[in-house]
Amino acid sequence: DGGITQSPKYLFRKEGQNVTLSCEQNLNHDAMYWYRQDPGQGLRLIYYSQIVNDFQKGDIAEGYSVSREKKESFPLTVTSAQKNPTAFYLCASRNGQERFGNEKLFFGSGTQLSVL
Amino acid sequence: DAKTTQPNSMESNEEEPVHLPCNHSTISGTDYIHWYRQLPSQGPEYVIHGLTSNVNNRMASLAIAEDRKSSTLILHRATLRDAAVYYCILRGFSGNTGKLIFGQGTTLQVKP
Numbered sequence: 360d361g362g363i364t365q366s367p368k369y370l371f372r373k374e375g376q377n378v379t380l381s382c383e384q385n386l387n388h389d390a391m392y393w394y395r396q397d398p399g400q401g402l403r404l405i406y407y408s409q410i411v412n413d414f415q416k417g418d419i420a421e422g423y424s425v426s427r428e429k430k431e432s433f434p435l436t437v438t439s440a441q442k443n444p445t446a447f448y449l450c451a452s453r454n455g456q457e458r459f460g461n462e463k464l465f466f467g468s469g470t471q472l473s474v475l
Numbered sequence: 476d477a478k479t480t481q482p483n484s485m486e487s488n489e490e491e492p493v494h495l496p497c498n499h500s501t502i503s504g505t506d507y508i509h510w511y512r513q514l515p516s517q518g519p520e521y522v523i524h525g526l527t528s529n530v531n532n533r534m535a536s537l538a539i540a541e542d543r544k545s546s547t548l549i550l551h552r553a554t555l556r557d558a559a560v561y562y563c564i565l566r567g568f569s570g571n572t573g574k575l576i577f578g579q580g581t582t583l584q585v586k587p
Contacts, residue, residue, distance in 0.1 A: 363518075394577070401562070402519070402577035417574070449518045460507035460526060460566055464575060466518025 361386045365450050365467035371475050372437065372444060380435045380470045382450035389455030391433035392464070395419060396447040405448075408433055409455060437472060445473050479563045484582040487553045495548040495581055497563030502543050507566040509575065510537065510548050512559040519562065519577070522548065558585045 363384045372378045384391065390409045394402040404417030408427040422441025427433055433452075437444045448471075451464045480498040487493040499508070509524040523530055523537045525546075530537040536549040550557055562580040 392574070399579070401579045404574060404576075407574065451518070460505070461524070462566070463521045463524075464511070464519070466520065469516070469518050 363450055363452055363465055363467035365448075365470050367470060368468070370470055370472045372472060373475050375439045377436055377438050378444075378472065380437070380448055380450075380472070382433045382435065382467060383431055384433075384450075384452045384465075385431060386452055386454070386465060387430070388452035388465070389430070390453045391427070392451040392453075393417075393423075393425065393433070393435045394449045394451065396449060396469075402449060405435065447471050479565060479578060481561075481563050481578065481581045483579065484584065486584045486586060487550075487557075489555060489585055489587050490552050493550040493553045493557070493583065493585075495550075495561050495563075495583065496545065497547070498545045499563070499565055500544045502565060503567060505567065508537065508539060508543075508546050509564045509566050510535070511562045511564065511575075511577070512557075513562070513580070514556075514559045522561070524566070553583075553585045555585050555587065558583055 366381045392407040393405040396402050403419050405423050406417050406425045408414035411430050414425050414427050424436045447469050449469045450467045453462045453464050507526050510522040511519040512522050513519040523535050525537045538547045560580040560582050562577050564575050
């Protein structure tokens with residue numbers, strides 16, 4: 360079955376540590392996104408990539424980094440500079456060939472990151 | 476992207492229809508209306524979208540006001556599995572990046 364796989368489901372970070380969240384998709388989608396969700400809140404965009412080897416900052420990129428070396432993969436690193444990393448992280452993708460307005464985002468099941 | 480306003484929460488009884496409202500008074504002529512829902516501890520999933528005309532699919536119906544300043548997501552027969560947060564989102568042309576802005580949505584509770 361095609362879809363988006365996020366791992367791990369739960370992750371714990373120690374103070375001063377960098378951690379990397381994995382996101383893999385086998386939908387052959389061009390664009391991929393990382394969102395952050397805090398309890399009871401909507402989603403906020405961290406980074407997005409419309410094509411391999413290219414990515415742009417979203418609304419809350421500080422303290423995060425990404426790479427897009429392969430079409431299928433868009434890992435997110437939460438660096439030690441992110442002082443409040445505890446949140447639910449969601450990865451999404453979309454087919455870049457869809458006509459404007461008709462694009463649908465497909466989401467993974469998320470990674471819950473907590474600070475020890 | 477233009478802003479949407481939704482009630483924070485709604486309740487419904489199982490097997491009854493549910494009408495989830497969304498106001499978007501500043502919508503522009505090219506903004507599409509998208510609905511997603513998020514089950515507990517899951518990522519959001521696409522429900523339906525439209526531009527001007529009402530839309531139906533296997534999950535729900537979308538009724539769009541004639542002036543497009545509001546819309547309503549209709550679940551024809553709510554089940555317990557429909558308990559989720561429902562997001563109404565306007566998809567505007569922002570350099571065609573495909574970005575969607577998710578607000579707080581409406582938390583739907585379904586009672587047996």
